[in-house]
Amino acid sequence: MHDSGSQLPVALERHYTPQNCSDKVALAFTKFLRFFADTFFANRYGHRAVVLETVAAVPGMVGGALQHLRSLRRMQSDNGWIHTLLDEAENERMHLMTFIEIAQPSTFERLLIVCAQGIFYNMFFLLYLVSSKTAHRVVGYFEEEAVYSYTEYLAGVDSGKYENIPAPQIAIDYWKLSPDARLREVIVAVRADEANHRDVNHAFADQLSH
Numbered sequence: 080m081h082d083s084g085s086q087l088p089v090a091l092e093r094h095y096t097p098q099n100c101s102d103k104v105a106l107a108f109t110k111f112l113r114f115f116a117d118t119f120f121a122n123r124y125g126h127r128a129v130v131l132e133t134v135a136a137v138p139g140m141v142g143g144a145l146q147h148l149r150s151l152r153r154m155q156s157d158n159g160w161i162h163t164l165l166d167e168a169e170n171e172r173m174h175l176m177t178f179i180e181i182a183q184p185s186t187f188e189r190l191l192i193v194c195a196q197g198i199f200y201n202m203f204f205l206l207y208l209v210s211s212k213t214a215h216r217v218v219g220y221f222e223e224e225a226v227y228s229y230t231e232y233l234a235g236v237d238s239g240k241y242e243n244i245p246a247p248q249i250a251i252d253y254w255k256l257s258p259d260a261r262l263r264e265v266i267v268a269v270r271a272d273e274a275n276h277r278d279v280n281h282a283f284a285d286q287l288s289h
């Protein structure tokens with residue numbers, strides 16, 4: 080069960096203005112990847128969600144594992160970071176479990192998912208070792224883009240471009256939606272989660288820069 084505030088008003092439009100070189104690199108890297116995602120998926124938002132959620136569920140697990148090891152090595156408290164990061168990974172995986180009920184990736188997309196995981200997992204692991212601050216900033220920016228993309232998806236549902244199909248049961252159970260909930264409510268709940276990850280990761284990056 081998940082209750083990460085999907086009933087609460089969420090600040091959707093928040094953007095963290097880059098403060099230094101590390102932030103600028105994180106933002107440039109995010110925009111670079113966004114360009115490829117926009118080109119590849121165009122308006123196929125269901126497919127976009129599935130493929131990108133397979134990537135989105137990686138950083139929390141990597142960050143959680145590395146913060147766990149850090150806490151062991153230094154014999155110091157993690158200040159609750161490990162739990163927060165592992166929760167984020169689980170939440171993102173539930174986004175995937177939800178969207179796989181809505182869109183099924185093509186054979187090529189499945190291949191892309193496998194390759195992207197191999198590359199992204201290792202890259203993010205190394206980035207986190209070198210600069211956990213930049214790694215969290217990257218995730219903060221990824222999540223800004225996720226909020227934006229889900230807002231576009233929602234607009235498409237509202238305009239009738241995408242059918243407002245019944246919500247998958249897994250989503251109704253996870254976000255405690257009403258039994259007759261539809262895709263629209265699922266997207267609103269997922270977007271609220273992304274906004275929460277955005278704020279948490281930017282805050283972690285801020286803490287690491289002090």
Ligand SMILES: [Fe+2]
Binds near residue numbers: 273
């Ligand atoms: Fe997500």
Ligand SMILES: [Fe+2]
Binds near residue numbers: 135222272273
């Ligand atoms: Fe996300």
